[in-house]
Amino acid sequence: IVAAATTQTSALYSGGSLGLNLSGSSTGLAGKLGIWDGGKIYPTHQEFAGKNVLMLDGDTILSDHSTHVAGTMIAKGVYAPAKGMSFGASGLIAYNFDNDASEMASKAASLLVSNHSYGIVCGWSYNTSVMPNRWEWYGLPGDTEDYKFGYYSSYAQSFDQIAYNAPYYLVVVAAGNSRGETGPAVGETYYGYQSRTDRMIVNKGARPATISSNNGFDVMEAPALAKNVLAVGAINPLPFGPAVAADVSIASFSSIGATDDGRIKPDICGDGVNVISVGTAAADAYVAMSGTSMATPNVSGSVFLLQEYFAQKNSGNFMRAATLKGLVCHTAFDAGNAGPDYIYGWGLLNAAKAAQAITDNGVKSIISENTLAQGQTQTFNVIASGSGPLVATISWTDPAGTPGTVGVVDNPAIKLVNDLDIRISQSNTVFMPYILDPANPAAAATTGDNIRDNIEQVYIANAVPGKSYTISVNHKKTLSSGSQAYSLIVTGAGGKAYCVSAAASTADSKITGVQLANLNYTAAAGCTSYTNNTNLTAVLEQGVTYPLTVSLGSCGGNFNKIVKVFVDFNADGDFEDAGELVATSAVINDNASFSTPILVPSSVAADTYSLMRVVTTETSDPAAVTSCGTYAKGETQDYRVNFVKSTKDAGVVSIINPAITGNCSNATQQITVRLHNYGSAAISTIPVVVTITNPAGTVTTINEIYADAILPGQEQDFTLNTTFNTAAGNNYRITATSNLTGDTQNSNNQAATTVTINPAPVLGALQAVNCVNTNSYLLTGTGDGTVFWYANATDALPFAAGNSVNTIRTPTNNNFYAG
Ligand SMILES: [Ca+2]
Ligand SMILES: [Ca+2]
Ligand SMILES: [Ca+2]
Ligand SMILES: [Ca+2]
Structure with missing residues (x-):
């Protein structure tokens, strides 16, 4: 579930921010998701119940790695933190990686996506399957780096050929973990090939300093560096998704490019650190693993949902693999250097933005x-x-x-x-x-x-x-x-051309300067009918009021004139919507300045660009000044504006304690409020007001301050010091409001919940029977729920739970306690 948050895949689920209901369960997707991995997937795990994960090559050797990877792709989510990306998928076309190319070729026509969390061994590798464990180097003797790093091999070629023959099939491949294996210290023993032609692994003696350590660029291997695959690097998890590029950090082990021919690799990144998924120890076992092997199913299971969505919107037709790859690279959350790079590729998968582009197809x-x-x-x-x-x-x-x-x-x-x-x-x-x-x-x-x-x-x-x-x-x-x-x-397409606005004559009145936010324009000498200043951008924050100044002058005499300023706040290509006329001056005769505050509505879409138009017309009638068309004398100027997120924007997501149900009466009921930083800057010292309506209708109000910092895009749970008294059988209405100073977005400040307090469970028929000969007691009882058994009346933890339990415990003072 953290992986799904990192790549914003959870936005595609039912209840997600996009209002979609994708899970990979569409019937048209059956049999179209594949996995090649190290061995057999544990088929009877509860996360695969009702799904088909049988090995088509008959592999019978259970693999922790394959099972974990398969879980990240399709686990049902019985245990929510392990829910797979395509949790509704009906199964996997599953093979071990021996003979992968021929098996892939045979299935390519029917597959949409397959996952390949493996590669060939290159450079330094720590071999734990021999005793004693040892460092092995897979470069050729005499070389200082393994030629296979960045090398376009016949193996890579075979993957490209399969993809070329099956244009709807996207092969998703792990970038590799080579930066995590840097070899022994110089001078320590290593193993390697006998010679450049004899590939028997032998003791090579002391490691020389000249052999590279897998820790720089050019440490990716086939098949990830094939042209037509989607190669996946690993980043550290982001439970709230990324807010700024600096939030995204490459995992220390994740292999980076370039290829020897300089292509951009890896292509994209996913969460590959401490990913929780299915384990093989039991049908309900779970385990955390790290590697680009774990980032790859985060991506493959997510992009499968994009095919599901595209088919829903396009009469059941899927995207070509090149379209899907292009879409996810195009919409990736940029990380590292601006634009593509050899560490993150195009960035972190942003499944929400990719899905939005499918929604907007043909419009924006x-x-x-x-x-x-x-x-x-x-x-x-x-x-x-x-x-x-x-x-x-x-x-x-x-x-x-x-x-x-x-x-x-x-x-x-x-x-x-x-x-x-x-x-x-x-x-x-x-x-x-x-x-x-x-x-x-x-x-x-x-x-x-x-x-x-x-x-x-x-x-x-x-x-x-x-x-x-x-x-x-x-x-x-x-x-x-x-x-x-x-x-x-x-x-960023699908716009509308703005109407033309200009004076018919360049004589007389002109605009000599405009100041707004970061914008500070001073006109050159001379007069004109229209000035295109869209190369200048005013950056305007949601909900903030800025002073605007328009300075006027003339190339001739002084005439009556009126200034109007328009901002296309809803960015629909006109200045006609309510509130888009932001300023109207009085009649001005001489070379004066006109100043007025402008409020940027909190409802403007962040990360959007639009236009501001300043129109000065020689007239005494305000109605004669309009956003479009030609007028006799004066000047029109256009500026680009950029709406950005509020810097300060706190909010309350939910009240997580007490829960809506499952509460018992409590004289000191705690309250925990989940706070979110929706703004672009770190915030702290957040006043929170909690009001509680009790059954008698009276209100308790608690004012406390959350002192710690919350980074942009992140959440913190705030447990208040003040508690309140709840009585069984009653409902309480709890409302929490954040009141951060300078918060310009008030719509997200409040959350409310109604909690029900259950009557305390009633116990009955309690018995403790000493079982002769076994030296144990049989404890029985009835209640509204599970009976918990305690050694002492004041114990916080029970020693047993259940309506009928055996204990060899000796009772204290001949008493057991039940609750
Ligand atoms: Ca190379
Ligand atoms: Ca080209
Ligand atoms: Ca508009
Ligand atoms: Ca707010």
């Missing part, structure tokens, strides 16, 4: 499957909506590449076969896709011509809402097979 987003013919350029015209930045991604299942020569370290030969290219143009500006520099693997992404990857993204952070942009897709050289299918994912 585009999910489009196309085929590019030889020599063709395809174009797509979009209008930026301001619903986030304008971002376009192309993704394609590339023909399998040619493996490099065995044994060659870091061969940079390009493995991309069909080199598609995406560009976005806006008048004379061309926006290029991200590129990384494999020679400087830690450097942040720049933009340019991407010649390596079969996924490319153009990211226009400063796209102007209402403006038209042209996306073009073409290719270099000759396409293998004469054409290439590709998928286009766009978000």
Whole structure:
């Protein structure tokens, strides 16, 4: 359940924030989710009851690893913390990883997603299956690093070929844990190959300092570095999901790229640390494990739900694998350096954002499957909506590449076969896709011509809402097979062009300056009818009031004029909605300044871009100043605005104690309130007011302050010092309200609950019978629930529970106590 929160998969479930009801249970999904792993999945575990997890290759050797991975994919959630991502899935197409490629090829046409939490052993590996345990190095003698790291092998090629032949099948592969195995200290004994040609493992003596330690870049191996798979790195868990990029931290062991040809790997990340899932010790056993093996089913089980949702919205049709991969990379929560990188790939899976893009398809987003013919350029015209930045991604299942020569370290030969290219143009500006520099693997992404990857993204952070942009897709050289299918994912599109507003004449009155929040504009000399200042952005926080100043001047005489200011708060491409006229000046004659406060509604959508329009018209009639159209003299200026989350926004999620049911009367009933930081800054010293209506109708009010800090996006449980008295058989209404100073979002400040207090259980027919010869007592009794047995009247813990129990305990003063 923590993994599902980390990747925001829980937003897709019934009761989740998206209002969906996905679990992988749709009949159309049956038989479409696969697993290849180390051995047999424990089939009779309670988490798999009614599901089919039988091994299709007849493997009979039970595997902790396979069982754990399968649990993260599909466990029912009998034990809630172990609920699988696709908890409603009917089963798994399951195999062990021996002969994986041929088995995958035989099932590829019917599968949508399969999970592969394994890879080949590379570099240093600590072998615990031999005694004594020992360090082994799998590079070739004479080399200082294992050539297999980053190497496009025939194994990787076979995975790419399978994917190319089955365009709806997405293979999800663990990045590997090589950074967790750094080898013995220099000088200590290690084992390795006899020679470059004799692969018998022998004692190699003292480790030399020259052999690398698996702890830098370029430590990923096949099959994760195949082009058409989704390679998954592991991050540390985020029980409340990520709020800012710095929240996402790579697990210390998680293998990182690049590939030797400089492709972006891993592709994406999931939760891979202390993941709770199914154990093999018993039918109700659970165990926590760490590894990219655990992050991979977090991702595979989640993306399976995206296929379920896409099919629901598209007449039962699924996405191509390249579409699904492109979608999850496009919508990933960016971590590490801005844009893609060789540590996190495109970032942390954000299943909620991916599902939202499916919801918005055709409105604010585009999910489009196309085929590019030889020599063709395809174009797509979009209008930026301001619903986030304008971002376009192309993704394609590339023909399998040619493996490099065995044994060659870091061969940079390009493995991309069909080199598609995406560009976005806006008048004379061309926006290029991200590129990384494999020679400087830690450097942040720049933009340019991407010649390596079969996924490319153009990211226009400063796209102007209402403006038209042209996306073009073409290719270099000759396409293998004469054409290439590709998928286009766009978000931040679906906007509407704003109406035109300008003076007919450039004479006389002008706007000389505008100040709002971070915006401080001073006009150049001369007069104009319209100034496009959308290259300037005012950052406006939800619910905050800002002073606005508009300064006026003239290139001629002084005439009566009126200023109106409009902000498209609901970002729908007009200034016509209620409240969008934010300021109207009096009639101004000379070169004066007009100042007024502007309240940004708390209801504006955060992370949205919109426009502010300032119109100055020479008139004495306020009705003559409008947001659209041409007027005789004056000036219109447009600015870009960016609505952001409140910095200070506390709220009460729920009252978690007392629970709604299961309470007994208590003279000192405690109250625990769950607080949430919805804002963008850390908060502390949060006043909380709790009111309790008792059955007589009177009210108790408790005022306490939660002193500790809560980080953005996180929650804390606040147990108040003050308690209250509950009586059996009564209901109490408890309302909790946060009153953080400066909180501009009040709609989330309050939660309430009604709790029922049960009558105390009544005990009856209590007996303690000394069982002769066995030296034990049979304790029996009846009650409304379970009878608990105590040695002393004041004991907090019972020594036994049940309506009929045996004990060898000797009673104190000839008494047992029941409750
Ligand atoms: Ca390499
Ligand atoms: Ca390209
Ligand atoms: Ca509007
Ligand atoms: Ca609030």
